[in-house]
Amino acid sequence: MKKSGSERYYLVLYLSVWSVLYFALGYFSLLIDDPASRVALVWFPAGVAVSAFLSSQRKHWLLIYIVLFLTRTLLDVAVRHSIGTSFAISLVSLTCDLSVAWSVVRFAGHADDLRKAVVWLIAVCVFSAVAALAGTSWLSMQNGISIAHSISIWWAANVVGNIMVTTVLTGLLRGGGPSLKLRWRSALAGALLTAVSTVLIFTLPPFREDEVGLIYTLACLPVLITVIIPVISGNRAGALVYTLFCSIAIYFSWQQIGPFFIKGLRHGEPLLVAQCYLAGTALLMIFIRIQTDSVQKGQAAARHAVGETAYCLDTTTGVINWDPMTPPGMEKIISAVGSREALFALVSPSVKADIASRWQSALTANNIDEEYRFPLPLADGEELAITERNLVCLPGPHGTVLIGYWSLSQPLITLKTG
Structure with missing residues (x-):
């Protein structure tokens, strides 16, 4: 009623x-x-x-x-x-x-x-x-x-x-x-x-x-x-x-x-x-x-055809939500990176510092247009070359959220172990 x-x-x-x-x-x-x-x-x-x-x-x-x-x-x-x-x-x-x-x-x-x-x-x-x-x-x-x-x-x-x-x-x-x-x-x-x-x-x-x-x-x-x-x-x-x-x-x-x-x-x-x-x-x-x-x-x-997807980071909780329309080749990223802590656990200390700096700059400037490329090792030995672009800061339900876009900048590289 x-x-x-x-x-x-x-x-x-x-x-x-x-x-x-x-x-x-x-x-x-x-x-x-x-x-x-x-x-x-x-x-x-x-x-x-x-x-x-x-x-x-x-x-x-x-x-x-x-x-x-x-x-x-x-x-x-x-x-x-x-x-x-x-x-x-x-x-x-x-x-x-x-x-x-x-x-x-x-x-x-x-x-x-x-x-x-x-x-x-x-x-x-x-x-x-x-x-x-x-x-x-x-x-x-x-x-x-x-x-x-x-x-x-x-x-x-x-x-x-x-x-x-x-x-x-x-x-x-x-x-x-x-x-x-x-x-x-x-x-x-x-x-x-x-x-x-x-x-x-x-x-x-x-x-x-x-x-x-x-x-x-x-x-x-x-x-x-x-x-x-x-x-x-x-x-x-x-x-x-x-x-x-x-x-x-x-x-x-x-x-x-x-x-x-x-x-x-x-x-x-x-x-x-x-x-x-x-x-x-x-x-x-x-x-x-x-x-x-x-x-x-x-x-x-x-x-979308070349494998780009959007993510949303809740800066308060650290949770990362991904665009449900997942392009081919990006499924492993979405399953491996579900939070800020999960991402930081995968990348090297220098990449972690760069990503944290970009996020902080986005919180200050509200928008970052420059691309950033970095390697993303996965638990199964694969390493992906990721390009991030268009980082935007917006108000969210629990505080501030960051919207960014990831794409695969080159074919997958398999690291042989053992």
Whole structure:
């Protein structure tokens, strides 16, 4: 009963977070709508809704749909629409978002990340077009707005909002990357460079029509800085820096300042270029993230194939636990080295001192990247050449634990005795 109550509490909290985020971004989206069509130029809640569905179990989808539907209806009523219009627009919008999530699960649920991204992008474009036709048709009947003018705005707003917000939320939820110290040092430097370069680009004096190539080339500078952050600082840092980049670009674009407001462009075209600019950056980040994750998974598989395994040393008890996925050739090590004392009993005094020194350094510095090679004699006369790398210090259930990786650096050597 207690567990059931706890589950309900976390479910309510989970739904509340998504609802608040949906309302906040929806309110901001409606502040920057198109005055003529009353359609948001970028609909950020679309990405919130799709992320909410994809990050939760399917048994909760109906509940999420209802909560976000009520949130969307309340938002429209509070800002500008009648109850009937709010109800209809909420139905169209949330059904579109649910359809996108369903398509990803149905056609790429167990596929690799690249296929998931492609299916997601196609579904966003297709269902956004259907929703744009249905939504603008309703608004045309109610308010007499032009369908031809509004349908493209609705479609672009939904697609761009999906791409931008999903990029940020998936980056925050996935995490991953180098060590914490390296991540945040490089992330802070990247955030500063992104902010400075974006502000400089968007505050340059107006350019002539014959200088379009130059200004668009300069506009690529903050994009390059932004997309490299996930590679060197991890997905979460990349998501936050991308949010900073988008905030600056949206602020200046809404003030009709920046590289996209060039003489010769017709009304609405600069904002469309800005939408493509931000969405293109997000897509580039997504595919770089997929490629980076794929390389890391391939490296991990290669390490496993050549006989690498991870160990966890509880520094308080001295117990050493090994990765249950034992590669071939490492079974004897795991059976022989079950504790700190067992390891020290096998190695020579000099190796014992080196290992103890590395562990102490890891406790102080939290991370050691340098490799260390040493011989490990076993009781049956075999001697293994071990390479240890990536020694990390983390908090554990009983105190501090050390995580390290061992691999066989050369074939086994048999010492003949007797």
